[in-house]
Amino acid sequence: MNYIAVRLLLTLPMVFILLTLVFVLLRVAPGDPAAAMLGAHASIEVIEELRQQMGLNDPILVQYVRYLADVARGDLGVSFRFKVPVWDLIKHRLTATLELVLCAFVLAVVIGLGVGIFSATRRGTVWDFLGDTYGILTYAFPIFWLGVMAQLLFAIQLDWLPTSGRFPAYLVPPARHTGLYLVDSLLEGRLDKFLAAVRHLVLPATVLGLYISGIFARMVRTNMLQTLKADYILAARARGVKERWVTLRHGLRNALVPVVTMLGLQFAMLLGGAVLTETTFNWPGMASFLVERLLERDYPSVQGIVTVFALMVAAVSILIDVINALVDPRIRY
Amino acid sequence: MRRTWARLKDELLTVSGLRVILGGLIVLFYVAVAVLAPVLAPFDPEKLGVGPMLALPDETYRFGTTHLGYDLFSRTVYGTRIALEVVLLASFIAVLVGVPLGLVSGYTGGRLDRTLVLLMDSVYSFPDLILAIVVAAILGSGLVNAAVAVSVVYIPQYFRVTRNHTLAVREEPFVEAARALGATRPDIIRRYIFPNVSQSIPVILTLNSADAILTLAGLSFLGFGITPPKPFWGLDVSEAWRYLTLTQEYPQVWWWTAVPGLAIVILILGFTLLGEGLNDILNPQLRESQR
Numbered sequence: 001m002n003y004i005a006v007r008l009l010l011t012l013p014m015v016f017i018l019l020t021l022v023f024v025l026l027r028v029a030p031g032d033p034a035a036a037m038l039g040a041h042a043s044i045e046v047i048e049e050l051r052q053q054m055g056l057n058d059p060i061l062v063q064y065v066r067y068l069a070d071v072a073r074g075d076l077g078v079s080f081r082f083k084v085p086v087w088d089l090i091k092h093r094l095t096a097t098l099e100l101v102l103c104a105f106v107l108a109v110v111i112g113l114g115v116g117i118f119s120a121t122r123r124g125t126v127w128d129f130l131g132d133t134y135g136i137l138t139y140a141f142p143i144f145w146l147g148v149m150a151q152l153l154f155a156i157q158l159d160w161l162p163t164s165g166r167f168p169a170y171l172v173p174p175a176r177h178t179g180l181y182l183v184d185s186l187l188e189g190r191l192d193k194f195l196a197a198v199r200h201l202v203l204p205a206t207v208l209g210l211y212i213s214g215i216f217a218r219m220v221r222t223n224m225l226q227t228l229k230a231d232y233i234l235a236a237r238a239r240g241v242k243e244r245w246v247t248l249r250h251g252l253r254n255a256l257v258p259v260v261t262m263l264g265l266q267f268a269m270l271l272g273g274a275v276l277t278e279t280t281f282n283w284p285g286m287a288s289f290l291v292e293r294l295l296e297r298d299y300p301s302v303q304g305i306v307t308v309f310a311l312m313v314a315a316v317s318i319l320i321d322v323i324n325a326l327v328d329p330r331i332r333y
Numbered sequence: 334m335r336r337t338w339a340r341l342k343d344e345l346l347t348v349s350g351l352r353v354i355l356g357g358l359i360v361l362f363y364v365a366v367a368v369l370a371p372v373l374a375p376f377d378p379e380k381l382g383v384g385p386m387l388a389l390p391d392e393t394y395r396f397g398t399t400h401l402g403y404d405l406f407s408r409t410v411y412g413t414r415i416a417l418e419v420v421l422l423a424s425f426i427a428v429l430v431g432v433p434l435g436l437v438s439g440y441t442g443g444r445l446d447r448t449l450v451l452l453m454d455s456v457y458s459f460p461d462l463i464l465a466i467v468v469a470a471i472l473g474s475g476l477v478n479a480a481v482a483v484s485v486v487y488i489p490q491y492f493r494v495t496r497n498h499t500l501a502v503r504e505e506p507f508v509e510a511a512r513a514l515g516a517t518r519p520d521i522i523r524r525y526i527f528p529n530v531s532q533s534i535p536v537i538l539t540l541n542s543a544d545a546i547l548t549l550a551g552l553s554f555l556g557f558g559i560t561p562p563k564p565f566w567g568l569d570v571s572e573a574w575r576y577l578t579l580t581q582e583y584p585q586v587w588w589w590t591a592v593p594g595l596a597i598v599i600l601i602l603g604f605t606l607l608g609e610g611l612n613d614i615l616n617p618q619l620r621e622s623q624r
Contacts, residue, residue: 272462
């Protein structure tokens with residue numbers, strides 16, 4: 001418990017720096033937000049009044065402190081375009097993004113562990129080479145291109161799966177409990193809704209998951225190889241422990257700590273990849289919303305969305321440390 | 334000399350060596366295409382209506398044409414120029430900022446080092462593409478702006494590698510000797526530390542180039558960085574995709590999406606193979622541990 005508290009404290013500076021970065025970036029952005037909000041025909045007096053109201057005329061430090069205080073209170077500001085709090089705009093999108101990213105993550109972990117362990121235990125064989133090639137290939141494919149090609153093939157040419165979106169228009173989305181359609185539809189006891197949600201998820205989640213799975217497989221392989229060379233592995237084999245047991249119980253568990261740590265960094269990559277996947281598949285998530293807001297120069301929304309991303313990254317980094325502490329009892333402060 | 338050559342020949346015949354050769358050939362091919370683009374491309378890549386709308390590949394339009402009558406072959410060929418220009422520029426900026434900061438931070442240590450490490454780690458932990466699109470959106474489109482947006486992502490990587498390497502080299506006896514002889518700090522960093530640290534830069538440079546192209550392609554797919562009518566692969570995939578969501582019919586759309594996408598894939602493969610092969614050959618310790 002103590003360990004977790006220490007980690008939480010250590011993450012604070014990171015959150016602080018990320019928030020500062022977001023603030024600075026968006027203050028450097030050209031254009032007057034007040035003028036943008038009122039449109040081309042507003043008079044200078046009206047614009048000036050709005051600037052005053054929005055606090056844009058205050059010294060930059062005052063604005064900075066106010067921003068930090070707002071974030072601390074969970075206030076992400078008001079969208080210029082929609083004139084409603086940013087949080088109201090993104091809270092549903094946040095769960096959509098989470099659903100997509102989590103499914104992709106699970107897929108990547110399953111494939112990555114499978115391919116990684118498989119190659120590591122067959123080092124130097126054709127299988128190892130194929131596993132390596134898989135890693136290099138999945139990395140080389142731009143995620144958006146893979147998405148568009150998958151759309152062309154599976155949705156348009158073969159018509160097996162829906163092209164885009166998160167849920168069919170002819171069904172009422174499940175009542176919100178968790179915000180994850182897969183869970184909510186089951187809670188409602190509606191199998192048809194669950195299947196509809198799955199059908200929409202298959203393509204984007206697979207594309208996003210494949211993208212990470214290759215890198216993950218290579219990390220698992222490298223770490224497994226390193227652990228399998230250790231003396232305790234030799235000792236276990238000498239004692240006559242079954243090879244499968246040696247691999248999973250002695251090898252994998254010890255290889256897992258660096259892998260879990262890198263998984264945390266991969267999660268950030270997944271969020272970046274989500275921007276592309278969500279856009280390709282018209283997934284109503286936070287990442288595609290960020291692109292939309294950026295293109296419209298709705299900077300308060302952008303600031304709010306990027307703040308949430310920063311908090312997510314920090315949360316995952318804490319989570320990873322906690323998991324590592326659980327997997328490996330040697331890790332303590 | 335002959336022994337070096339013999340050793341080199343041995344190295345090149347391993348898997349890593351073959352990777353370096355294959356990757357190097359691919360990258361060289363792209364460089365050649367970029368240089369020879371005006372000779373190779375039969376049409377102006379930015380000119381509308383040089384061909385009919387959505388023609389299938391034939392002798393005149395080797396990769397077919399797009400919905401606006403652009404010649405896809407010419408655009409793909411000229412795309413190599415933009416890709417390599419942006420990557421070169423972005424790497425240059427990232428090295429120019431990241432390496433000196435890493436050297437100073439690693440050598441000086443103390444509070445400056447802690448602050449810089451925290452700052453760079455924070456930037457590093459943030460999703461690459463999200464950072465790049467925010468910067469690209471703020472800067473606006475254009476080749477240089479796109480390069481800056483891409484470089485922001487890679488500065489922390491050069492910083493980290495340089496700093497960690499500097500920390501190790503700093504403790505070497507020859508550095509201590511230089512210090513004892515009264516060499517100044519800039520002198521030590523420049524003449525004793527940098528030459529030892531700089532060896533690791535080419536490998537990261539090659540591997541980052543692959544990543545940088547992916548980032549740039551992602552940026553332009555989303556509508557940032559490189560914008561129409563500039564010929565760039567990510568942009569062409571995006572145009573085809575936008576068109577596709579409207580009509581869904583044409584087999585031409587397959588060409589229009591597949592060709593620029595493959596251009597990206599092959600170049601990334603080239604850089605990755607080259608970078609990883611070099612890494613294996615230049616860092617034999619790492620290779621041992623993987624064997």
